Amino acid sequence: MNTISSIIQTLSDEEKRSFIVSQRQKNKRGDTKNIQLFKLLDTTDHVLNPDVLLYGKPSKGAFHALSKRVHDSLIDFIASKSFEGETSEEMEILKLLLASRIFFEQKQYKIAFKTILKAEQKAKTYDLFSILNEIYYTKIQYGHLNNKISLDELISDFRNNKEALQQEENLNLFYATIQNKLMQQKKDFVGIIKKTLSSFGISVTKGLTFRSLFKILEITNTTAQVTRDYYTILPFVEEAYSQIDAKENLMDKQLFYHIQILYYVANAYFRNRNFKTSMQYLSLMKDQMLKHQQKYNKRFFPQYTLLQTLNLNYTGNAHKAIAILESFDNIKYKDQVTSILDLKLGLIVCYIQQSQFRNAFMILTNFYHSDHWYIEKAGMLWVIKKNLVEIILHIELDHMDLVESRVNSFRKKHGGYLKDNQEIRILTFLKLTLAYYRKPEIATTKEFKTKVYDLANIPKAKQDDIFEISFYAWLKCKTQDMGLYETTLKLIS
Numbered sequence: 001m002n003t004i005s006s007i008i009q010t011l012s013d014e015e016k017r018s019f020i021v022s023q024r025q026k027n028k029r030g031d032t033k034n035i036q037l038f039k040l041l042d043t044t045d046h047v048l049n050p051d052v053l054l055y056g057k058p059s060k061g062a063f064h065a066l067s068k069r070v071h072d073s074l075i076d077f078i079a080s081k082s083f084e085g086e087t088s089e090e091m092e093i094l095k096l097l098l099a100s101r102i103f104f105e106q107k108q109y110k111i112a113f114k115t116i117l118k119a120e121q122k123a124k125t126y127d128l129f130s131i132l133n134e135i136y137y138t139k140i141q142y143g144h145l146n147n148k149i150s151l152d153e154l155i156s157d158f159r160n161n162k163e164a165l166q167q168e169e170n171l172n173l174f175y176a177t178i179q180n181k182l183m184q185q186k187k188d189f190v191g192i193i194k195k196t197l198s199s200f201g202i203s204v205t206k207g208l209t210f211r212s213l214f215k216i217l218e219i220t221n222t223t224a225q226v227t228r229d230y231y232t233i234l235p236f237v238e239e240a241y242s243q244i245d246a247k248e249n250l251m252d253k254q255l256f257y258h259i260q261i262l263y264y265v266a267n268a269y270f271r272n273r274n275f276k277t278s279m280q281y282l283s284l285m286k287d288q289m290l291k292h293q294q295k296y297n298k299r300f301f302p303q304y305t306l307l308q309t310l311n312l313n314y315t316g317n318a319h320k321a322i323a324i325l326e327s328f329d330n331i332k333y334k335d336q337v338t339s340i341l342d343l344k345l346g347l348i349v350c351y352i353q354q355s356q357f358r359n360a361f362m363i364l365t366n367f368y369h370s371d372h373w374y375i376e377k378a379g380m381l382w383v384i385k386k387n388l389v390e391i392i393l394h395i396e397l398d399h400m401d402l403v404e405s406r407v408n409s410f411r412k413k414h415g416g417y418l419k420d421n422q423e424i425r426i427l428t429f430l431k432l433t434l435a436y437y438r439k440p441e442i443a444t445t446k447e448f449k450t451k452v453y454d455l456a457n458i459p460k461a462k463q464d465d466i467f468e469i470s471f472y473a474w475l476k477c478k479t480q481d482m483g484l485y486e487t488t489l490k491l492i493s
Contacts, residue, residue, distance in 0.1 A: 003071065004037075004041055004067065004070060004071050004074065005041045006335050007071070007074045007075070007078070008038070008041055008042050008074070009334070009335045010078070010298075010299075010335070011078075012293070012294070012295070012298065014293060015081065016038075016042060018077075018081075019038065019073075019074070019077050020035055020038065020039075022073075022077060023035050023038070023073065026073075033054050033055070033066055034066065034069060034070050034073065036054055037050070037054060037066055037067070037070050038070060040053070040054070050063060051063035054066070089122065089125075089126050089128075090126075090128060090131065092122065093119050093122045093123050093126075093128065093131055094131065096115055096116070096118055096119035096122070097116065097119045097131065097134060097135055097138065099115050100112045100113075100115040100116035100119060100138065101138060103115060104138070104141075104142050109142070109145050109146070112142070113142075113145075113146050113149075116135060116138060116139060119131075119135055120132065120135050120136075120139075123135060127164075129161055129164045129165035129168055130165060132161045132165075133158075133161055133162065133165055136154065136157055136158035136161060137158070139154055140154055140155065140158060166201075167201065167202060167212075168212065170200040170201055170202055171200070171202055171212050171215060171216075173200055174196055174197060174200045174202055174215075174216075175215050175219065177196055177200075178192070178193060178196045178219050181196060190220075190232055190233060190236050193216070193219065193220060193223075193236070194236075197216070210254035210257040210258050210261065211254055211257050213240055213241075213257075213261060214257040214260055214261050216240060217237065217240055217241075217261055217264045217265075218260075218264070220233055220236060220237065220240075220264075221233075221264045221267065221268070224268070224271070225379075225381070230267075230268055230271035230272050230465070231272055233268060234268050234269070234272050237264065237265055237268045238265075241261065241265050255288060255291060255292065255295070255296060256296055256299075258288055259285055259288045259289060259296055259300050260300075262281050262282075262284050262285035262288065263285055263300070263303055263304070263307065265281045266278045266279075266281035266282045266285060266307055267307060269281065270307060270310060270311055270466075271465070271466055273314075273466060273492055273493075275311050275314060275315050278307070278311055279308075279311050282304065282307055282308055282311070285300070285304060286304060289301070289304065298332075298333070301333070302328075302333050302336050302339035302340065302342075302343060303339055305324065305325075305328060305343065306339060306342050306343055306346060308324070309321040309324050309325050309343075309346060309350075310346060312324070313346075313349075313350055313353075314466065314488075314489070314492055316489060318350055318353060318354060318485060319354075321350055322347065322350050322351070322354070325343060325346060325347040325350065326347065328343055330343075330344075337377050337378075338377055338378050338379075341374070341377060341378045341382065342378070342382070344363055344366070344367075345382065345385060345386060345389065347360075347363060348360045348363050348364060348389055348393075349389065349470060351363075352389065352392060352393065352396070352474070352484070353470075353484050353485040353488055354485060355483070355484065357393060357396045357397055358397070360389075360393055361393050361397060364389070364390060364393060367386065371383050371387075371413060374386065380414075380417065383414075384414055384418075384426070385467065387406070387410050387414070388410075388426075388429075388430075388471055390406060391403065391406050391407060391410065391430075391433065392433070392471075392474055394406060395433070395436075395437050403434075403437055404434075407430060407433075407434050410430065411427075411430070415427065425455060425468070426468075428455055429455060429471060429472065429475065432448070432451060432452060432455065432475055433475060435448070436448075436475070436478055440478075443478040443479050444479070448479065449479045452472075452475050452476050452478075452479050453476075455472055455475070466492060469488070469491050469492055470488055472491065473487045473488035473491050474487075476491065
């Protein structure tokens with residue numbers, strides 16, 4: 001049932017209506033319960049004794065069989081829709097190729113060449129290298145029957161396409177290889193990415209599709225997220241996106257990848273504190289999300305909202321960011337667990353920066369799962385931020401019996417990870433935080449102020465992570481007569 005509910009959540013309202021129509025057409029009997037079960041799971045999170053609700057009495061066997069039918073029907077419906085929407089061009093081209101081969105066999109050479117030329121032009125438009133390979137193979141086979149065709153040019157086209165096909169295959173090999181390398185070595189990751197691309201003969205400036213560039217940027221973004229080095233990555237992201245921008249004819253065809261790429265670019269600019277440019281790319285992302293009857297709006301709306309509110313918060317529009325986060329429909333997007341966790345943690349941080357500690361704590365109390373569960377859903381860095389936020393809240397709310405235990409627990413659980421990944425500044429922050437909690441008056445001493453200043457002002461401050469700065473700002477505001485939000489904005493700017 002949970003699986004069926006999750007599948008239903010991926011459908012748009014129009015797709016749900018279409019599914020119901022398709023089931024009505026297939027139903028041969030009037031008492032079939034498939035549509036009833038679909039509607040029930042679409043409107044209710046948890047159903048107690050659904051078999052009794054549907055059949056009027058306990059019917060576990062019948063309900064199990066019904067659930068399987070609805071599950072299989074949904075899978076078939078989604079696959080069919082995807083086949084219709086995403087591969088219609090491929091199917092049309094394959095039909096043209098097949099028709100041309102039949103015409104060749106029947107010695108209708110004029111119409112055969114005309115048909116296969118049409119297939120070739122369409123395949124080129126969508127970078128369908130594997131289909132082009134078959135097209136060129138067929139043209140070479142029958143090329144001697146058309147004196148207008150240059151065999152040398154045809155062989156050259158065939159070889160060039162072979163190279164493009166090989167590059168697409170190499171990209172899949174790169175994707176697997178680079179993930180393995182980056183897990184072992186996190187320094188100079190842009191250099192590692194470029195070197196690995198080169199080893200597979202791949203260039204970000206030549207002949208890549210949206211799908212290909214998406215894979216490269218996905219790896220780049222994931223690595224930057226772990227190392228929090230978005231400063232180094234930005235020129236590479238800009239270079240990659242400049243190639244995408246030149247492929248406007250593929251934007252609608254590979255819309256999913258285009259939207260995700262725009263998010264990666266917007267995020268890279270945000271993490272480098274170029275908020276204006278980040279919002280510009282977010283606007284482009286929103287435009288793409290609204291295309292094709294908002295086909296991908298639900299899929300990307302939580303990501304969009306997260307980055308939108310972060311940009312607002314760090315440009316002095318905290319109240320607007322909080323209003324958006326407070327009104328966000330978590331239930332509607334419950335299947336996107338990672339994004340929901342990010343949004344909730346973002347709201348907690350906004351509340352803390354506005355000294356709304358009790359509001360922040362109310363949300364925090366809903367995080368009742370173990371750290372292990374959250375690591376699986378949102379990653380280690382999210383868990384570290386969540387734990388640091390929790391310690392800060394306990395200090396602000398003067399939960400004397402919890403601060404020391406939370407700090408000790410944090411060190412025990414995550415101290416090894418932080419040391420192994422050279423995250424010494426976080427441990428230093430924690431040490432200073434605990435010192436302040438034990439003796440708040442030290443915040444006014446010159447020695448403590450110097451330590452906090454050194455922590456929050458490294459030589460390459462422009463490269464510092466925006467979220468790290470937010471934590472250091474909390475400690476810094478304790479040493480001066482300025483609010484947390486103002487201190488945060490000042491440090492960031």
